[in-house]
Amino acid sequence: MTDNTAPAFEVRVEHGKIREFARAAMSTDPAYQGADPVIPPTFLTTAGFFWQTAESKAAAVHGLDPQRTLHAEQEYIFHGEPPRAGQVLTATARIADRFEKEGRRGGSLTFVKVVTEFRDADGTLVAEQRSTAVQTAHAPKEES
Template sequence: MGTITFPVEASHIMMFARAVGDTNPVYHDAQAASKTEAGGIIAPPTFGQAVAQFDPDYHLRPKPGQAWFGSGKTPSGLDKAPSAGGLHAEQHFEYHRPLRPGDVLTVEMKQGRTWEKESKRAGKLTFRERIAEYRDQSGELVLTARGVGVTTERPVDQG
């Protein structure tokens, strides 16, 4: 599935921490962070997911000149909206060390297992596993992520 270069930047960490409502200074205040055990700004535990920003082909980002499946004049910019679409079923991280501003990570994505299951709430479910290994500028493995996505046959029943 390819390799992505992910430069870790302080402003991106600040915006990500804001988005999850985390006001811990270790994510935005270099001076305060230098006095903590972390010794400087680090990234919050789910920040690795923001590698999507650096994937040139990421399918969930609109691209100039290409039709987008979200709404414009009509509910979907595509003639036929994708079926129920994909949902996130599981996410697992293993941390070997915290990510820090200045890290330039090389992220290798690999397709994992695929399996199916029948569900009362959403019909046939197809699960796809994806493993991402994040290595730093010296080649050291710093983060391992395993995600499981699920495609449903129909929208999940809310009953």
């Protein structure tokens, strides 16, 4: 890891995984079926679960405690047509922003915005995933 960027990892866009993801999302869009399917827009979320190594996981980059961390926001940006089955993407995650705000019941809140870039075999940026996580300083206190 250099400064705020985790090591790159490879994402193999597999035909069967696109179909499984579309089915799980209850999508019948024909673009996700057939011999040359594109990925559903939120498919890239799976990269963190299936392809990312321990060294490149966002948690390792931003150091938040998973027991006090919530997923707050997710955004996808495609720079052209979505990736298709058979493509191999190279992904890198970096911290785009980190800041604190005072919360009510959980004390100080730490916000971490992570951007994961997905590049094709030519190195062209094809998609970005922007995520925000929020960590409380401690477990929420009961209101009186």
